[in-house]
Amino acid sequence: MSHQADRDDRTARFERLFRAQYPAVAGYVRRRADAALADDLVNEVFLVAWRRLDEVPPNPRPWLLGVARNVVGTHIRGARRARALHERLASVEVAWPEAEQPLSGATVAAALVALRPKDCEALMLVNWDGLTPSEAANVLGERPATFRVRLHRARSRFRTLLERMTEERHGVTRHQHREMDVTREVSNA
Amino acid sequence: MPNSASSRDVDALMRETGADVGAPSPDAVDAALDRVLAEAALLEQGTRARPSGTRHRRLTLGGAMLAGTIAAAFAVINLLPSSGASAGIGRAWAKDVAARSAAVAAGDRHGTLHIDVLVTQTAAGTAPVRYRVESWSELQAPHAYWETTVSGSDVTTTTVRRNQIESYDSRTNTLSVAAKKIGAGSSGPTLFDPAYHAALTVLYPRDAVRPGSANHLPPTLSRLIAQLLRSPGVTVDRHSRIDGRPAIRITALRGRAVLYVEPKTYRPIVFVTHGDSGAARSITISMRFGAYETLPRGSVAPPDLRQLHPDAKR
Secondary structure, X not given: OOHHHHHHHXXXXXXXXXXXXXXXXXXXXXXXXXXXXXXXXXXXXXHHXXXXXXXXXXXXXXXXXXXXXXXXXXXXXXXXXXXXXXXXXXXXXXXXXXXXOXXXXXXXHHHHHHOOHHHHHHHHHHHOOOOOHHHHHHHHOOOHHHHHHHHHHHHHHHHHHHHHHHHHXXXXXXXXXXXXXXXXXXXXX | OOOOOOHHHHHHHHHHHHOOOOOOOHHHHHHHHHHHHHHHHHHHHHHHHOOOHHHHHHHHHHHHHHHHHHHHHHHOOOOOOOOOOOOOOOOOOOHHHHHHHHHHHHOOOOEEEEEEEEEEEEEOOOOOEEEEEEEEEEOOOOOOEEEEEXXXXXXXXXXXXXXXXXXXXXXXXXXXXXXXXXXXXXOOOOOXXXXXXXXXXXXXXXXXXXXXXXOOOOOOHHHHHHHHHOOOOOEEEEEEEEOOEEEEEEEEHHHOEEEEEOOOOOOEEEEEEEEXXXXXXXXXXXXXXXXXXXXXXXXXXXXXXXXXXXXOEO
């Protein structure tokens, strides 16, 4: 095959990959980065894909999101990551079982930021990016079994954090709840 | 609050908060694809244009050696302070930004390009050398050029008009007058502007000793910057900062030339060139532009040095 034909074939392969995966990659980046930066980061992800086209596996999404994770991680860390999450969730309100009022986006963002970065990412990959645990494990570079344990713990920690934050917001701690219950029991006795 | 929420509730909450970011339109996908392919092509050109390691080492080593020669040559006309410099550089992307920045750097053909630049040269183990150059270049015929260089208390003003060079040196109170040979196709003040020659020395050490002699070397600082921005392998970082304010950072020659421009106007703010000579010394030329603008044609004129300095020695 001539050099030009080789090149055309490579470009066609890349274009197919791009068109199929752009929404997923753009979604991944937009959920984690400031809007102003998102397009440039998505572009950078696909430039990596172009350079390493021959390494892209048959199921490219976890691979691409792994690249996207690195690219986003390079540009957005710590406080900036937290700010992006808060901005993204600022207008959100979600129902939460047993809570009297819907949870604010700020509370959800604060709970996510308080998680370990990999735990937070595990929750997002499965719920925001729609990956299976095996695919998400691939993105994080972990074994599926390890990821499942991580996901389970992440859910648990996230739930605990949400509860604590909700209680603090209402000015009533769990300890106070318990004290009130005890007082009630004593007075009823 | 009772701890009754299940894993399913956590997942439902997460999905409710973040799943929907909206699908990109087909036009947006096409535009993004075009951008990636354009930048991929630029990157590939850059890779092909990259000199071999041996050649690169030879060039940089030659740069350090020739820097002294260049400085000595310019000392003759009291224009170039006698030192080089050292520091680091960066990277990034965006073809259209590079093109627009190149257009602004080159200036409007129908005006006079006015550049006011503070130059700092640093070389390992030596004190930095600073000087300021303010220049005006007519970008249309008759291509008059004039500049003022301030180095310490020494002020040198040079005018080039119709092949006539006049230069006044405040240190010696001397006015020199000479005829300048301008070769075919060379309309610029090839032998002047120490800032330009300092950058040339670092970037193209092999050719810098004979400015204008190599066809691929542009004859002025503005055209040198424009050419660098149009060269293969340029990268653009649209979210950089310089001096505490947002800037676009454009990198050429694999990081040896870095230009910061204003995000809205693409006006150059800082231009840094760096030559690393390995075992010898690294040199950095940093230029901060106080002004980089195209003035309307005829709005400024070169000074008459004979009238300004009637008592100067000749």
